[in-house]
Amino acid sequence: MDKIALRHGVAELLAAYAECIDDDRLEEWPDFFVEDSRYLITSRYNYEAGYRHGVVYAASRGMLRDRVLALRRANIFEPHRYRHIVGTTRIGKIENGIAEARSPVIVVRIMHDGEMSLFAAGRYLDRIQVDAEPYRFVERLVILDSDKIDTLLVIPL
Amino acid sequence: MSEHMAEPVRRVAWPSNGLSEVPFRLYTDPEQYRLEQERIFKGPTWSYLCLAAEIPNPGDWVATTIGEVAVVVARATDGAVNAFVNRCAHRGNLLCLERNGNGKEITCIYHGWTYDLAGKLTGVAFERGVKRQGGMPPEFRKDEHDLPRLRVAELAGLVFGSFSREGPDLETYLGPEIVGGIKRVLNRPVHILGRSTQVLPNNWKLYFENTKDTYHASILHTFLTTFRINRLSMPGGIHIDESGGHHFSQAKLDYAAEDADYRNASLRSDTDMRLADPSIIESIDEYGDQVSVQILTIFPGMVLQQIRNAIAVRAIRPKGLDKTELEWIHLGFDGDDEAMTERRLRQGNLVGAAGYISMEDGCVGGFVQRALQYNDADSGIVMMGGYDAQSQPFRSSEAAIRGFWKKYRALMGE
Numbered sequence A: 001m002d003k004i005a006l007r008h009g010v011a012e013l014l015a016a017y018a019e020c021i022d023d024d025r026l027e028e029w030p031d032f033f034v035e036d037s038r039y040l041i042t043s044r045y046n047y048e049a050g051y052r053h054g055v056v057y058a059a060s061r062g063m064l065r066d067r068v069l070a071l072r073r074a075n076i077f078e079p080h081r082y083r084h085i086v087g088t089t090r091i092g093k094i095e096n097g098i099a100e101a102r103s104p105v106i107v108v109r110i111m112h113d114g115e116m117s118l119f120a121a122g123r124y125l126d127r128i129q130v131d132a133e134p135y136r137f138v139e140r141l142v143i144l145d146s147d148k149i150d151t152l153l154v155i156p157l
Numbered sequence B: 001m002s003e004h005m006a007e008p009v010r011r012v013a014w015p016s017n018g019l020s021e022v023p024f025r026l027y028t029d030p031e032q033y034r035l036e037q038e039r040i041f042k043g044p045t046w047s048y049l050c051l052a053a054e055i056p057n058p059g060d061w062v063a064t065t066i067g068e069v070a071v072v073v074a075r076a077t078d079g080a081v082n083a084f085v086n087r088c089a090h091r092g093n094l095l096c097l098e099r100n101g102n103g104k105e106i107t108c109i110y111h112g113w114t115y116d117l118a119g120k121l122t123g124v125a126f127e128r129g130v131k132r133q134g135g136m137p138p139e140f141r142k143d144e145h146d147l148p149r150l151r152v153a154e155l156a157g158l159v160f161g162s163f164s165r166e167g168p169d170l171e172t173y174l175g176p177e178i179v180g181g182i183k184r185v186l187n188r189p190v191h192i193l194g195r196s197t198q199v200l201p202n203n204w205k206l207y208f209e210n211t212k213d214t215y216h217a218s219i220l221h222t223f224l225t226t227f228r229i230n231r232l233s234m235p236g237g238i239h240i241d242e243s244g245g246h247h248f249s250q251a252k253l254d255y256a257a258e259d260a261d262y263r264n265a266s267l268r269s270d271t272d273m274r275l276a277d278p279s280i281i282e283s284i285d286e287y288g289d290q291v292s293v294q295i296l297t298i299f300p301g302m303v304l305q306q307i308r309n310a311i312a313v314r315a316i317r318p319k320g321l322d323k324t325e326l327e328w329i330h331l332g333f334d335g336d337d338e339a340m341t342e343r344r345l346r347q348g349n350l351v352g353a354a355g356y357i358s359m360e361d362g363c364v365g366g367f368v369q370r371a372l373q374y375n376d377a378d379s380g381i382v383m384m385g386g387y388d389a390q391s392q393p394f395r396s397s398e399a400a401i402r403g404f405w406k407k408y409r410a411l412m413g414e
């Protein structure tokens, strides 16, 4: 596989993902995943202890669609947006058309009244399907450095 | 000078002796908050410390808090669980800096004083001085400087501590009904599936009241109704202990009918909003009593939750007048097979900081706190379902909140 093309493809996926969320096009967010995918938000503490619980624990793309539908139609919270800053990605093993990638990320939360705060810091541990276009996540683990979450978490990270 | 000392402590005035009008200043007054630490958290109450499963071996310890007071819970070599303040007798340094650990003794990093796992002072560095110079005066006695100890009690794998020597024992404090409610859920050994902490921008009482507030559930949390999930649930009731401080509410569900409903869902062509993947609520009646929700609160700051197969302990930790940390400890049982563990993990989406039916509780207390800012002269109304704090066979009631204030006022001397 062409390393440079792969690097570009992965970078494009990660950037498009962050932009999609930050632009509030959440209905498109599940499309970054394959149907049979996993998405988990947890903390370094849980991850290192081998605890499987996630504050968000999705075991299918359907669960991601449900997250968006619930956020739009059911859950109540103060309007806010995120700004993701994704750091440099390191690509690991590539096997059976799936590439592993690790990227640091910080997320700034901007409330509707302009109040801004650093909401999350951590890293993405990704398994990305790279043998078909467009690249999609098979698995995205969001490992937060802190296990404290301010107020609530509703928009995906 | 003596005049000032004789002055009574400034109190928040209650409009009456009733429990149904709660002054807003209780959530905003710094002096009230300070008194709560003394009279409630250090008073004749029992606070959740940790799970016995977190300190299975001799030497294991956990650093935690009761109110804002730092405490350590440790399992000694004889297997007994001890709790003592996390504050060195010498100059007051925090002894255990990490969340948990294991060791034969606890050594203060500052000047090296050592304690055993019961909080007994066992060593003072350079006690006899160096080269016969310095050292502690001869009348200094180590055995007069043990760390202040708490009473400790264990129930169904939960470890509780109390600063009070005189207060009732744990089971008397809780009363038989609440003890039964705890044992119903924690009826076998547990293990941790994960934990997280939600930082709430509000006074601790606003969250604790919220967990006792059976009135808001279907109004604030619209997830279940939006996705037409709890249609087969049956009304339950509220059980409140005699002191008022503890309660549990229950609701039942026809699990079998719900299951059939989902299996038939694909045959129907209705336009209801439905979950694309309903496995997050696919649940089994693991207690065999059809109780699908049991929320149990222990005054002053613990919740034991059974929502279907999502079992959790929530510890409410005050962190200043208008900040509270809510620690979630998600549990599984030792006999769980992989399918059961996966089921609990998926249902975990319902609760916690991102929980479909709990996230609103993370912000609503903050909204109240904001509204009360310099606007706290009045009182809130807690009259739903009457004026007293008795158990009730329905849930659209604020009886458990009134129970909270009954216990609160008794302890605060108001």
Ligand code: FES
Residues within 6 Å of the ligand: B088, B089, B090, B091, B092, B093, B108, B109, B110, B111, B112, B113
């Ligand atoms: S403060 Fe602990 S030894 Fe001095």
Ligand SMILES: [Fe+2]
Residues within 6 Å of the ligand: B210, B216, B217, B220, B221, B357, B358, B361
């Ligand atoms: Fe709630």
